[in-house]
Amino acid sequence: MLNPESKLNTKLFDTDVEQVPIRKGFGEGLLAAGEADEQVVGLCADLTESTQMHLFAKKFPNRFIEIGVAEQNLVTVASGMAAMGKILFVSSYAMFSPGRNWEQIRTTVCYNDRPVKIAGSHAGVSVGPDGGTHQAIEDIAIMRVLPNMIVLSPCDAIEAKKATIAAAKTNTPTYIRLAREKTPIITTEDTPFEIVKASVIWTPDVGGDKHRVSKPVGIIATGALVHKAVLAARELEKDGVSATVVNLSTIKPLDADAIIALARETGALVTVEEHQIAGGMGSAVAELLAQKHPVPIEFIGIRDRFGQSGTPEELLEHYGMGVSHIKEAVHKVLVRRV
Secondary structure: OEOHHHOOOOOOOOOOOOEEEHHHHHHHHHHHHHHHOOOEEEEEOOOOOOOOOHHHHHHOHHHEEEOOOOHHHHHHHHHHHHHOOOEEEEEEEOOOOOOOOHHHHHHHHHOOOOOEEEEEEOEOHHHHHHOHHHOEOOHHHHHHOOOOOEEEOOOOHHHHHHHHHHHOOOOOOEEEEOOOOEEEOOOOOOOOOOOOOOEEEEOOOOOOOHHHOOOEEEEEEOHHHHHHHHHHHHHHHHHOOEEEEEEOOEEEOOOHHHHHHHHHHHOOEEEEEEEEOOOOHHHHHHHHHHHHOOOOEEEEEEOOOOOOOOOHHHHHHHOOOOHHHHHHHHHHHHHHOO
8 A cells, every 4th residue: 555654646546647757847846946045056958948947047047058069068067166156957868968978977076076966857768769879778877886976766756856956955966867758646745755765655555464464575666667666566465465665766875774674574675767777776776785684686677778769658568667577576586585
């Protein structure tokens, strides 16, 4: 059942559940951050409307700069302005930033520990017809490896807004991963959000009887695939599987306490992300548990392949990230649980 403490959208399972692009939440969050602090500045690489930064640019034209198609310059200018006390937000497609300007992010932003917030929009294969060249499925890996970098991956537009507002208040480099397509609204304005804190959004419906949990498993999901993880957990109850779903909106630093607690409670985990399995969120979870509390893990994600053109849903199914694939991974990991 939906965790009541998380105050989630009660219409989550309705066929007409509201769907909003996650990137829109970033635009609204940046506007709110700009209204709250006049030191907030926005820079974009010729994709202002696509990344939803146009909301900020229209309201604060004197605090917005259109850099143009020059992603390396985008972050170096931002780093310089941040050194002078500004709070910089830069946006582009994730394939271009951080995909094209990783070295500049590493050297001018992270090495100097400047509070530049990098919004990477249109991440994952769900970009759809744009094809493999524009589908960023390696960005979590290349950003989480950078010292000083926070990596955020909100599950819906409401959480993206909260994440953006929170990022403006941190004095550190931050990467915010955003999806292009409309995504079901999972959270509400009342849902708690805090950088680093993972949240339990689905818990086994045991009716107060813990002995009914005969096949416990933990599902850790991030970004737009959190919705599919919840759908899978609900269907798994029919198979006698009691799944706990955790929304891991902060990939770096990890909420180690929450992840270790879930591993101890369930004894088996499945990680779900729209990203390469190698180096992604699942890898980060596995690295932590290998040291603290090893358990069997199955990984949902892309397995060492590039994307291709197609509809978002077709691609998610083709690359093994649909509800049925999550359920299959759960049954597989239960066999391995000791």
